[in-house]
Amino acid sequence: MRRRAAASALPVLAIAAGLAARALLGHAPASLFLLFVLVTLAATAGALFALAGGTSLAERLASPLLFGLLVLWAWEMLVLGLKVSPVLLPAPSAVAVAFADHYRTLAADFRLTYLHSVVIGYAIGCCLGFAVAIAIDRSPFLKRGLGPFASLMSAMPIVAVAPIMIMWFGFGWPSKAAVVVLMTFFPMLVSTTAGLAEAGAMEHELMQSYAAGYSATLIKLRLPAALPLIFTALKLNSTLALIGAVVAEFFGTPIGGMGFRIATEAARMDLGVVWATITVAALAGSISFGLIALLERAMTFWHPSFRAPAGS
Amino acid sequence: MADLAALSRPAAKAPAAHPPASVVIEADNLEVVFAGGIQALAGVSLTVQRGDFVSLIGPSGCGKTTMLRAIADLVTPSAGRLAVNGKTPGEARRDRAYGYVFQAPALFPWRTVARNITLPLELMHLPRAERAARAAEYLGLVGLAEFGRKFPWQLSGGMQQRVSIARALSFRPSLLLMDEPFGALDEITRDGLNLHLNALWRRTGMTVVFVTHSIPEAVFLSTRIVVMSARPGRVIEEIPCQLPAGRALEIRDSPEFNAVAHRVRQALRAGHSYD
Numbered sequence: 360m361r362r363r364a365a366a367s368a369l370p371v372l373a374i375a376a377g378l379a380a381r382a383l384l385g386h387a388p389a390s391l392f393l394l395f396v397l398v399t400l401a402a403t404a405g406a407l408f409a410l411a412g413g414t415s416l417a418e419r420l421a422s423p424l425l426f427g428l429l430v431l432w433a434w435e436m437l438v439l440g441l442k443v444s445p446v447l448l449p450a451p452s453a454v455a456v457a458f459a460d461h462y463r464t465l466a467a468d469f470r471l472t473y474l475h476s477v478v479i480g481y482a483i484g485c486c487l488g489f490a491v492a493i494a495i496d497r498s499p500f501l502k503r504g505l506g507p508f509a510s511l512m513s514a515m516p517i518v519a520v521a522p523i524m525i526m527w528f529g530f531g532w533p534s535k536a537a538v539v540v541l542m543t544f545f546p547m548l549v550s551t552t553a554g555l556a557e558a559g560a561m562e563h564e565l566m567q568s569y570a571a572g573y574s575a576t577l578i579k580l581r582l583p584a585a586l587p588l589i590f591t592a593l594k595l596n597s598t599l600a601l602i603g604a605v606v607a608e609f610f611g612t613p614i615g616g617m618g619f620r621i622a623t624e625a626a627r628m629d630l631g632v633v634w635a636t637i638t639v640a641a642l643a644g645s646i647s648f649g650l651i652a653l654l655e656r657a658m659t660f661w662h663p664s665f666r667a668p669a670g671s
Numbered sequence: 672m673a674d675l676a677a678l679s680r681p682a683a684k685a686p687a688a689h690p691p692a693s694v695v696i697e698a699d700n701l702e703v704v705f706a707g708g709i710q711a712l713a714g715v716s717l718t719v720q721r722g723d724f725v726s727l728i729g730p731s732g733c734g735k736t737t738m739l740r741a742i743a744d745l746v747t748p749s750a751g752r753l754a755v756n757g758k759t760p761g762e763a764r765r766d767r768a769y770g771y772v773f774q775a776p777a778l779f780p781w782r783t784v785a786r787n788i789t790l791p792l793e794l795m796h797l798p799r800a801e802r803a804a805r806a807a808e809y810l811g812l813v814g815l816a817e818f819g820r821k822f823p824w825q826l827s828g829g830m831q832q833r834v835s836i837a838r839a840l841s842f843r844p845s846l847l848l849m850d851e852p853f854g855a856l857d858e859i860t861r862d863g864l865n866l867h868l869n870a871l872w873r874r875t876g877m878t879v880v881f882v883t884h885s886i887p888e889a890v891f892l893s894t895r896i897v898v899m900s901a902r903p904g905r906v907i908e909e910i911p912c913q914l915p916a917g918r919a920l921e922i923r924d925s926p927e928f929n930a931v932a933h934r935v936r937q938a939l940r941a942g943h944s945y946d
Binding site: 559561562564565566567568569570571575579580583586659661662663666 | 745764765766769770771773774775777779780781790791793794795822824
């Protein structure tokens with residue numbers, strides 16, 4: 360019971376003391392300011408300790424949240440306290456202000472870069488990689504010819520082809536989506552090919568004993584067995600797609616977009632907007648990754664890494 | 672049914688006399704040589720009648736599993752003649768003439784127990800209602816009626832192997848091929864499953880070919896025990912084994928049981944002195 364009380368009271372105390380220390384920074388006598396800093400640190404440490412034993416969902420979510428707040432707070436206090444130039448590192452509050460001021464621009468950039476280049480490029484790249492993996496699997500001719508070629512291509516730094524894609528598809532989002540297609544295609548191809556080899560010899564012979572044909576074996580045995588590796592590629596690709604789209608925009612884009620914003624605002628020393636864009640990218644990347652991970656859990660619940668403990 | 676179909680069709684490839692309807696497996700001078708020149712089987716001849724429970728027993732690597740796999744068309748013989756239901760093993764496999772039980776359960780972890788059992792029925796395009804009825808029937812038969820909605824990995828090893836037997840029975844093949852199905856299980860579980868399998872065999876009247884390296888298991892289950900020698904595998908002796916039909920585990924202490932077990936042991940020893 361005492362742990363419970365501490366787990367709910369200490370975070371509130373930590374946040375209140377942290378806000379007070381932030382308000383007093385540069386105004387109050389040093390001793391009072393230091394007192395609030397110490398209270399903040401002690402209360403946060405106590406809260407993290409009290410939350411460590413928690414089992415409820417709220418308690419498990421509270422720890423990382425509180426820790427994140429602590430990092431942001433320390434960042435804010437250090438940047439302001441040490442008077443770090445905002446060009447080098449703006450305070451989180453400055454990033455928040457930039458976020459609010461440029462909300463419309465950031466939303467438009469997000470729509471262009473994420474909802475067009477990333478999502479469309481990702482969908483096409485993953486589907487294509489999957490389809491080619493099946494085609495290679497089906498035909499020994501393609502396996503011999505395309506397999507080594509694909510591994511060679513997957514080792515290439517794909518973003519380097521961004522200027523070529525601009526020549527081919529113009530300055531708009533399709534050229535960025537094309538870079539994303541290329542970046543996501545090979546991991547999906549390689550993972551699916553490896554996944555199709557996952558099913559065991561005994562399971563194959565079982566299907567053979569039922570006189571199951573190629574497609575029945577593919578659908579009932581090999582694709583389900585390949586799912587964990589396919590999801591590995593889907594998760595990896597969600598990160599690669601974002602990197603690909605943002606970096607491809609560095610090579611030229613006339614309208615806007617997250618990479619464009621980062622490049623131009625950094626050149627203009629407006630680092631608040633740069634950091635705000637990076638925050639959007641990080642949030643979008645984490646949320647997509649999380650959603651794919653949830654889908655993975657739902658579809659590969661049977662895999663040893665997710666299995667619920669045995670027993671009835 | 673399968674045999675009636677076999678009778679009405681002229682045996683195109685076999686110039687020899689057509690085997691009588693009661694012969695399920697006929698191997699004549701069968702040889703299997705693997706890539707690399709390893710000879711697994713040398714001149715094996717074997718006849719299995721309808722309703723037989725034949726055990727293949729021998730030391731590890733003697734080719735008893737290869738023999739079973741040749742019957743199942745999972746290995747292609749290099750020489751000799753092999754007929755299953757009067758057809759080639761390949762034709763028999765495509766007719767789904769046999770159910771095969773592997774050394775491991777080989778259940779699909781993404782399917783529930785019931786849907787593992789209905790896997791062959793899906794491949795045979797049986798209607799959904801019929802599949803559900805069969806799953807319930809065969810789960811009951813192996814004593815796992817309440818476990819249909821569990822996943823295989825939530826079951827013990829012995830239960831998983833019973834599910835794999837139910838899966839092999841679900842499409843009602845007349846021939847069951849079992850490759851050391853209980854080899855990985857502890858002896859107590861194994862005893863229980865032996866009783867169970869014996870009861871199943873008597874109830875269904877199936878033909879069973881059973882590979883094992885356990886003498887008590889072979890004697891307890893079989894109507895005939897085929898003793899094989901070390902590689903290259905050949906048949907040393909065929910020992911008839913007619914224990915009373917309604918057998919309990921206690922029969923293993925009877926003199927009749929011990930007499931058969933003794934003969935098997937003698938034959939195995941003879942096979943070893945070959946090399």
